[in-house]
Amino acid sequence: SQTIHQWPATLVQPVGSPLSLECTVEGTSNPNLYWYRQAAGRGLQLLFYSIGIDQISSEVPQNLSASRPQDRQFILSSKKLLLSDSGFYLCAWSVPAGAHFFGPGTRLTVL
């Protein structure tokens, strides 16, 4: 069966510090991978999606970047965090046009 892992579960970082969130998927090959952000009281916002290694598409201009160094590894990064980067970050995988399977999420608070 497929599983998706995210870490860390929670993170408190000062403004201007770097960020690295990691997501890995097990039990499937060549999945589509996604990073979403969910702000309090808001819907899920797609940040990045990837259909293959080193193939990253950005949905919105922002302070974040994503990388996919391996088939089942997706990393969300920032060189300098902003207050507005606070939120709940969700990684997800799918087969093309299939349902999304979400990870447990990372709660990021930027102070």
Added chain:
Amino acid sequence: KNQVEQSPQSLIILEGKNCTLQCNYTVSPFSNLRWYKQDTGRGPVSLTIMTFSENTKSNGRYTATLDADTKQSSLHITASQLSDSASYICVVSAGYGGATNKLIFGTGTLLAVQP
């Protein structure tokens, strides 16, 4: 503009009662519609997925309906349990299939089931 609107924003019901959540969408081209359940502080979990030709899909006590003509969907929860307390998110997929499909997320309905 592709949009998904859900109502009500929040709902409180007593354990054992039924409830219905609504989803209206303006998405083109329509590919499919999904309902997700998101427990507080957790990732969403898929409940149902329906394509254009499907009117009803059940998953245990959850029954989703789709009216493609009026572009409306509902999620009916029967005999609610305390564990049903969560946010329910309607998601519509726009496109013709494949990796280029875009998911349009509703903001969710927050359901609280009280004993």
